[in-house]
Amino acid sequence: MTTAARPLPRDLVTATVRFCRLLRARGLAVTPVESRDALRTLELVDLGDRSEVHRALRTVLATRPEEFPAFDAAFEAFWGGRTAPVPTGGPAEGPAPLVEAHFPRARDGALDFAEWTDFGEGEGEPVGLPGLSDIEATLGKDFSGFGGGELEEVARLAAQLARRLATRRSRRLRPTRRRGRVDLRRTMRLSLTRGEPVELARRERKILKTKLVVLCDVSGSMDLYSRLLVQFLYALQNQLGRMETFVFSTRLCRITEELKGQPWTAALARLGDVREWSGGTKIGESLRAFLADWRRLLDRDTVVIVLSDGWDTGDPAILGEAMSRIRRRAGKVIWLNPLLGSPDYQPLTQGMTAALPHVDAFLPAHNLESLRALAGHLKP
């Protein structure tokens, strides 16, 4: 199945390399290897057939359907011309709306993170102020009263939690001296020098790390807590290999990449581009969007944490249904509610009532002590 390669015109080569650069700028992982493959691909397809060129380049340059919209837009923008839709789209054409994996650029009025300590009011949502009379020690101090310098304490706590998480057993085996399954391969080696296979080498299941998926509410009513909680998530994200973080208010945004592997200030600057902050709350819709696009993150080894006060302006039935579906797929579902720190808080909001039957643990998250207590619940 060989194809006679025709040499490509020089300007087409240049154009293709520039197109690859454009894709890279739009967040696709296009390396020189892919650029080279793209050039070879153009020799293998009918250059007069625009949709064939589109299909072929997408096969080579995109690596997941979430990238298709970005690829298609870049292809349109770069190669211009007609707007013939390609009939074989990604899941965007399916029934579920696609969550934007990459952040939309900030529109007007993006939140200034430098002012994150100046607590503003959300869009008419109630602002809870529980536990203000707590002990003034850092641990017991309510996040709503936190200033700036507690990052270290938060980071230390995250490290502790991460260690606690690393205590589950995998189905893979590793050598052991204790009881375990017989390891025939090592037994055979031992018996060569000792004659009979009497000394059995054994294997046991190795320790497996728990996977975490965190869905954090950053709507107006959560403003008082968002800063500290996101700081905590930032610290945790950089401790755990298998953690995915999302924020939502009326829409869902994945912020795993934004939090990972960079200083807190840089992470903050990138988070500033997210326009979800301090809006209204549609928890049910956001969780449904999570299920539509990120369901594959859920399995029996995964603990899902929803961080929210439960003030939902959407349909509580949607929230209940989404929670029940998450519960069925995940190992464990934990709901952290900052308001639970207040002695007279009752989870009576419609959203909270709909969600609670589908939650394995309902815990407070208003101070560092409550986050520390979380460790005991983090095993699926």
Add this chain to the structure above:
Amino acid sequence: MRDEIRKIQALMEGAAYITDPAVSTAVHLALTLGKPLLVEGHAGVGKTEIAKVLARMLDTKLIRLQCYEGLDTATALYEWNYPKQLLRIKLEERETRSVAEKEADIFSAPFLLRRPLLQAITEDGRPPVLLVDELDRADLEFESFLLEVLSDFQVTIPEIGTISATHRPHVVLTSNRSRDLSDALRRRCLYLWIDYPSFDKEVRILKTKVPGINERLAGQIARAMQSLRRMKLAKVPGVAETLDWAAALAALHADHLDAELVRQTLGCILKEVEDVKRLEADLAAGRFSELVEG
């Protein structure tokens, strides 16, 4: 469209796989660029079938590695034949050969069990098709190991040394996206996303796979499947369900659909109790015609 792509399309359809330009283009590129093809899509849209058809089309062997959690190199790559080794050790008990000699003997090729990956790169004759099925079920460690094999096409066995590929197999990997595969692996592959088929494609699939199905029934089934997939069910039915359903209807000698028949055969297409309840309610409310007319 390039003739080569058209030819592949014809070959695949000749092997009873109804395809579209996206699939045939991807297969064409995988064959000519010599890169593995990563196929993703919902359950039951015919991902695995691509590898089978490819093997039939190229008239070569299909070697399949089914992934599961805990899959390790002993199952995927090679394993020593322990009973045979034991027997040999026992037989040679009284021989005076040195341990080193005995060891070299029992850790040699005749005692090696070739598992799918090793088989695929050492197969005699034409390059086979290697199908790594449901890679998302295997764990991350296995994925990185596979990446290594796929980039070097050689395998090192401590007791024997390095075995290089006699040829590069055509590699097809499938994933149901129950877990996200690593970027490194994705970059190594060409990517094909298979969506649910369009109405026309599904009718063609039905006519190919269910011989003797009449035009009207095929149209009604395909239409109903399109409506069902728009309903946001908990478990959206794929092409596999379509074919099961068509087979069930054929067994019932049905030549067209009606509400009662749909109710009786619901189990072929819907696999979650809430979905079944929902459709039953719709049917009870007399919404059958909406289902088959779209």
